[in-house]
Amino acid sequence: MSRVLVTGGAGFIGSNFVHYVLANTDHTVTVLDALTYAGNRASLDGLPADRFEFVHGDIRNAELVDELFARHDLVVHYAAESHNDNSLHDPRPFLETNIIGTYTLLEAARRHGTRFHHISTDEVYGDLELDDPARFTEDTPYNPSSPYSSTKAGSDLLVRAWVRSFGVQATISNCSNNYGPFQHVEKFIPRQITNVLTGERPKLYGAGENVRDWIHANDHSSAVLTILEKGVIGETYLIGADGEKNNKDVVELILQLLGQEPDAYDHVVDRPGHDMRYAIDSTKLRTELGWMPQFSDFESGLADTIEWYRAHTGWWGPEKAAAEARYKEQGQ
Numbered sequence: 001m002s003r004v005l006v007t008g009g010a011g012f013i014g015s016n017f018v019h020y021v022l023a024n025t026d027h028t029v030t031v032l033d034a035l036t037y038a039g040n041r042a043s044l045d046g047l048p049a050d051r052f053e054f055v056h057g058d059i060r061n062a063e064l065v066d067e068l069f070a071r072h073d074l075v076v077h078y079a080a081e082s083h084n085d086n087s088l089h090d091p092r093p094f095l096e097t098n099i100i101g102t103y104t105l106l107e108a109a110r111r112h113g114t115r116f117h118h119i120s121t122d123e124v125y126g127d128l129e130l131d132d133p134a135r136f137t138e139d140t141p142y143n144p145s146s147p148y149s150s151t152k153a154g155s156d157l158l159v160r161a162w163v164r165s166f167g168v169q170a171t172i173s174n175c176s177n178n179y180g181p182f183q184h185v186e187k188f189i190p191r192q193i194t195n196v197l198t199g200e201r202p203k204l205y206g207a208g209e210n211v212r213d214w215i216h217a218n219d220h221s222s223a224v225l226t227i228l229e230k231g232v233i234g235e236t237y238l239i240g241a242d243g244e245k246n247n248k249d250v251v252e253l254i255l256q257l258l259g260q261e262p263d264a265y266d267h268v269v270d271r272p273g274h275d276m277r278y279a280i281d282s283t284k285l286r287t288e289l290g291w292m293p294q295f296s297d298f299e300s301g302l303a304d305t306i307e308w309y310r311a312h313t314g315w316w317g318p319e320k321a322a323a324e325a326r327y328k329e330q331g332q
Contacts, residue, residue: 001026005072007059007105008032008079010039012183013119013175013217017076020221022047032068033079034058037322042315043182059101062108069108074228077105078119080155083186084148085271085330091147098151099158106162109170116170117228118159122213122238123149124174127275130211135281136174138236145273156236163234171231173224175239176280179301180217181308185316186323188212189302192251192265193309194320196258203327206270208248211277215241216295223282226291240280241293250302257303269331 004021008014009031018029030053033039044054057064059079069075079101081087081094102118109116125136126143142157144150162168183190192202223239231237245253252262285291295301309316 001028002073003028003030003071005030005032005068005075007075007077008039010035010041010043010054011078012038012043012180012187013178013220014078015040015043015182016180016217017078017221017224018044018047018052020218021225022051025225028052030055030068030072032057032059032064037319038082038184040182040184040315060096060104062104065104065108066111069112069114072114074115074117075105075109076117076119076224076228077102080119080152082121082148084123084146085186087146087148087151088272089330094147094151098148098155102155102158106158106168106170109168110162110166113169115228116159116168117224117231118156118170118172119224120156120172120174121149121152122174122176122240122278122280123275124153124156125278128277128279130209130277132277135279136238137281138238138284145275160234169233171227171233172236173227173239174236174280175220175223176213176215176241176243176278178217178220179214180305181312182217182315184323185320186326188247189250189254189305190309190316191323192254193258193306194316196255196260197310197313198320200324202251202254202265203268204247204251204265205268205274207267208251209246209276210274211244211246211279212250213240213279214243214245214250214298215239215293216301219293219295222294223285223291226285226289230289237285237289238280238282239285240282241295243298244277244279245298253299253302254306257299257306
């Protein structure tokens with residue numbers, strides 16, 4: 001049994017990881033989360049009190065971080081500002097959390113010799129052309145497009161430097177786009193689902209040709225746990241489930257699964273610098289560490305996600321109006 005500290009564990013991907021670890025291992029878990037708008041304490045309801053602890057705090061708080069590192073064996077760093085649209089509107093919080101926050105954690109890992117895993121994104125690699133057969137690999141050069149992806153790229157490079165310069169026991173994973181329970185309604189898939197559930201029409205950026213490589217959050221969680229157990233210190237692993245879909249197809253599938261006409265959506269102005277295509281080659285993770293995704297059928301995974309949102313209006317309802325108001329201000 002290990003004592004695992006999860007930063008950002010009240011957010012979407014982090015909370016799914018916490019649920020996954022507690023259900024599939026005998027580890028204890030502590031969550032450190034600042035509970036910004038994207039963090040929701042209710043996402044951690046019902047977890048076993050004898051194996052779970054919640055700490056409300058900021059990863060930039062060096063004293064708090066040091067105290068927590070001193071009593072944990074493993075740290076999984078999910079905490080990040082992560083919404084591209086928000087980074088275009090106000091980049092400063094992304095610098096504070098993604099760069100300064102990661103630095104604070106790495107210094108604590110350095111002092112205590114703590115095993116550290118850094119969660120990152122495929123967006124650090126920029127994008128691919130729609131007709132390009134290539135996929136991102138661990139050797140793809142970084143080419144970020146937004147304040148969000150550039151600060152995530154910066155945090156990745158900090159981890160690599162602290163491994164090389166100070167011997168920090170760290171690994172990195174870059175994952176494709178996640179979907180599943182507990183995702184904030186400002187994000188693409190839950191926004192479209194909750195629009196239909198509230199009688200609004202889904203919104204599609206531009207022509208909807210942008211392609212994302214979708215992976216269920218449970219598969220992301222199992223991959224991270226595999227890296228913690230088997231990963232080589234200093235290595236980077238790309239996580240993906242071969243789930244490439246363009247945004248138009250995703251919106252139309254959501255409408256179909258909710259019994260609506262497939263063209264019952266509105267086109268809205270595209271966001272600046274909108275990457276065209278992401279695609280992950282997860283060969284290294286699969287061949288070297290033996291990981292495989294379980295949710296290989298996107299349609300069934302999406303149907304399960306829709307049912308979760310249908311059953312949990314109390315979780316997402318309070319945030320819906322504010323999220324749509326922000327989009328309206330941006331013409332989206």
